[in-house]
Amino acid sequence: MNGLEDLTRFRVDYSDHVATVTIEHAPVNSQDGAFREEIIRIFDILGAETDVRAIVLTGAGKHFSAGAELGNRAAIGAQPGGFQAHNRLVRAAFDVVMECPKPVIAAVHGAAIGAGAVLALVCDILVVAEDAFMSMTEVDYGLAGGVRHVLRSFSPSDARLMIYTARRISGVELHRMNVASVCVPKDEILAEARAIADAIAGKVPLAIVAAKRSFGLTEEMPLRDGYRYEQTQTAALADTEDTKEALLAFKEKRKPVFKGR
Secondary structure (H helix, E strand, C coil), X not given: CCCCCCCCCEEEEEECCEEEEEECXXXXXXXXXXXXXXXXXXXXXXXXXXXXXXXXXXXXXCCXXXXXXXXXXXXXXXXXXXXXXXXXXXXXXXXXXXXXXXXXXXXXXXXXXXHHHHHHHCCCEEEEECCCEEECXXXXXXXXXXXXXHHHHCXXXXXXXXXXXXXXXXXXXXXXXCCCCEEECHHXXXXXXXXXXXXXXXXXXXXXXXXXXXXXXXXXXXHHHHHHHHHHHHHHHCCCHHHHHHHHHHHHCCCXXXXXX
């Protein structure tokens, strides 16, 4: 795909309106500056590509992502404004996934630690393998971070337990706690995530984009204001080519053909 030929931390594959983004930064898919710059570029490009309707995010090797590289923190702090620039890049690397107009399905196996856990949590749908685990180990290293993202997905008590103790939460537990939508054996995880992505890709593309936009904007709105906003999205979709095609196909009892218009 244009603009993604020179990646060093990721691989991007595409077929049938679904892009699969695989983290490839051996040995544990840790996150450094190059990782963050590349993920921003990847999701900017995929978000703008009309043929892409859903995205699967996964990791190569034994782990999804073991989190941020810690060895360069002293060098970051030694630079004037180093932590300000670093923190801005970290935020952007998470925000670009949350704000991508296409739904992102995280397929998590092995470790998702610290920034790796947050990367999974900013995705729209979380699919975990039975061997997966998530933990926030910042307190083990004199750091603090991830609280707000963890609170989006965990209960207040579970979020605090996770942050304060760095406890590992298994894939089975994540599913039981309704953090993950699906928990499957490791060898089934990509197929499961791809099946979800394929189902999304078969829906009206502009309606999916509008639904994700509504999730992002209405999360902290009062109920009445949020629902009012959703109604404006439905009204805006009414005159689009794909919405008309969906209604006509329903009437004619046939499979619709969507063009993203």
